[in-house]
Ligand SMILES: Nc1ncnc2c1ncn2[C@@H]1O[C@H](COP(=O)(O)OP(=O)(O)OP(=O)(O)O)[C@@H](O)[C@H]1O
């Protein structure tokens with residue numbers, strides 16, 4: 001049991017920070033545009049594919065830097081020449097535009113790299129167990145993922161709170177008109193934030209590709225969880241996204257690790273065993289099988305109790 | 317220095333400004349007066365590029381109409397909003413820092429100048445702007461714009477909701493700002509400070525200028541005051 005708890009916490013942290021790398025960008029972009037960017041997870045996918053291709057040419061380490069930079073530039077271009085134009089037609093148009101971008105990226109990925117999953121591997125230098133505990137090994141690569149994500153956030157946080165550029169970004173999120181009249185090019189700030197958000201998603205893709213798989217559906221798989229995260233955390237709230245990422249990350253890894261049935265859980269909390277056959281089927285479902293829908297259950301629950309999400313101030 | 321002529325502005329379909337014409341010369345304090353809703357704020361927002369406008373806005377021999385707000389700010393126009401639009405979560409110092417347009421060239425106002433002008437801001441330099449009193453927030457918005465080194469500053473109802481003591485302070489400080497060679501276009505509703513510190517005044521009614529002259533002219537023009545100013 002200790003083994004399950006400890007490893008689930010570690011894995012939950014790894015997965016949670018990965019989610020935060022996407023949800024932070026998504027929620028910042030929501031803060032500026034007022035619409036959810038449905039293409040956000042597509043940039044995560046591009047990060048993984050770019051890194052896969054780059055790693056085979058120049059090696060994993062240069063790819064770790066190059067892929068996010070390329071994806072960030074691409075994101076900035078999409079904002080500059082796409083979203084900014086669509087903006088004047090209103091939120092619905094923007095929403096549909098991001099949908100379109102997501103579909104285009106998915107189709108292009110299939111066109112260029114094909115349908116089957118790519119064998120994007122953990123780099124050899126990190127392919128060893130870091131430590132053993134209770135007879136199980138913790139892979140060095142997961143520790144690396146955690147390290148990268150934490151380091152990036154310390155860096156971003158420092159920039160946002162300690163530099164003039166960061167202050168301009170913060171102020172632009174809430175008072176874009178005033179910031180512009182003080183002489184700052186707010187549209188350019190938005191483009192940069194959009195680009196950085198995409199680059200962050202790409203970093204997540206680069207480091208998650210070898211673990212979660214690099215295939216054309218990867219954007220959808222993670223993307224829907226990320227949407228749940230930002231809504232649960234409260235749209236536009238960075239701290240909300242952080243808490244919700246870790247919460248959902250741990251929740252899911254715990255559930256996957258628990259090899260008990262729903263019946264056992266219910267009995268443990270005092271619900272008597274089911275008598276009828278119909279309920280019996282439900283009783284035998286394992287918690288691990290339920291894991292994928294847990295985030296959505298949480299979503300419904302949170303929205304029922306707090307429609308603004310945990311830390312949000314706007315209705316979702 | 318600033319010459320606005322035949323300025324029209326719209327919010328969606330509603331036509332708010334019907335050809336406003338006004339002028340501010342080098343080093344002058346000029347007031348724009350009028351009742352609620354006549355379009356004073358809209359006029360200065362239109363000059364600042366924040367509201368779409370048609371007509372002509374000449375500033376230091378350049379046409380500004382149609383340019384985006386950040387470009388207009390860089391041409392040397394400063395804007396102080398009416399609702400004390402500070403950044404509430406940022407500290408006083410950070411708010412001021414955001415007013416700086418060019419970090420390489422020092423303007424005519426430094427952070428220290430601001431603190432000398434308003435010692436209470438120095439004491440509160442590291443507190444979030446949101447917890448300041450109304451008067452302090454007003455000082456902060458003015459300083460934040462000044463530190464960006466504008467040649468002309470447009471200030472929207474700086475005395476609104478302030479105690480009489482503070483109103484006097486604001487007036488004194490506007491005079492000091494003008495003495496440093498910054499022109500001021502002051503939007504006010506009450507005549508109190510406008511008539512004492514301005515060189516010229518404009519009165520607006522229904523989206524156009526209905527009176528223009530020296531403060532003494534307005535003091536004498538009882539019919540204008542009755543029709544367009546008194547409530
Ligand atoms: N964002 C907006 N959308 C639509 N109409 C607006 C908007 N802002 C102002 N108006 C309208 O434009 C007219 C002029 O407004 P403006 O803010 O310029 O008035 P004002 O002279 O500054 O008066 P006050 O500040 O006392 O309201 C008003 O009738 C107002 O209702």
Ligand SMILES: [Mg+2]
Nearest residue numbers: 356357358398
């Ligand atoms: Mg007004």
